[in-house]
Amino acid sequence: MEKTFLMVKPDGVQRGLIGEVISRFERKGFKLAAAKLMVISDDLAKKHYGEHADKPFFGELTDFITSGPVFAMIWEGEDVVKTARHMMGATKPSEADLGTLRGDFGLTVGKNIIHGSDSLESAEREINLFFGEDAALEYKKSSDEWVY
Numbered sequence: 001m002e003k004t005f006l007m008v009k010p011d012g013v014q015r016g017l018i019g020e021v022i023s024r025f026e027r028k029g030f031k032l033a034a035a036k037l038m039v040i041s042d043d044l045a046k047k048h049y050g051e052h053a054d055k056p057f058f059g060e061l062t063d064f065i066t067s068g069p070v071f072a073m074i075w076e077g078e079d080v081v082k083t084a085r086h087m088m089g090a091t092k093p094s095e096a097d098l099g100t101l102r103g104d105f106g107l108t109v110g111k112n113i114i115h116g117s118d119s120l121e122s123a124e125r126e127i128n129l130f131f132g133e134d135a136a137l138e139y140k141k142s143s144d145e146w147v148y
């Protein structure tokens with residue numbers, strides 16, 4: 001089954017939104033496969049956001065993501081990469097639809113609550129970067145037969 005990497009950013013953790021984020025993905029029908037509260041090292045931040053290394057906001061971005069605990073997760077389910085991006089909303093909260101996490105809880109592009117992989121390739125890369133291979137727990141969820 002498809003997997004994605006999601007992470008409640010330091011602003012979401014400080015604002016008490018871990019439960020809200022988990023709840024939305026649980027209620028949607030997705031399955032939590034791994035989770036940990038952690039502080040990202042400078043090295044990991046630079047690798048994770050490597051695609052943005054040339055952008056003017058790169059320093060601000062890595063400073064922010066390392067500024068406090070994040071809640072890293074692997075979620076599993078049909079089309080989870082694309083669907084999770086819809087549930088997060090647009091990068092800029094001012095452009096994110098209400099009903100999305102960023103639309104409901106964010107105000108600025110920097111502090112936008114949540115990270116989610118943007119493709120199958122980045123999901124695999126980010127899962128390996130944060131959890132390593134084989135970290136996703138395989139288990140049967142009794143609700144699956146009512147979701148699929």
Ligand code: DAT
Pocket residue numbers: 052057061090091109110112114115116118
């Ligand atoms: P997303 O997080 O939606 O995948 P992204 O990969 O383009 O967005 O950018 C990563 C993060 O960098 C984003 O969540 C917030 C920050 N960011 C993006 N564009 C920015 C900008 N123009 N100014 C400041 N921060 C920005």
Ligand code: MG
Pocket residue numbers: 118
């Ligand atoms: Mg991105």
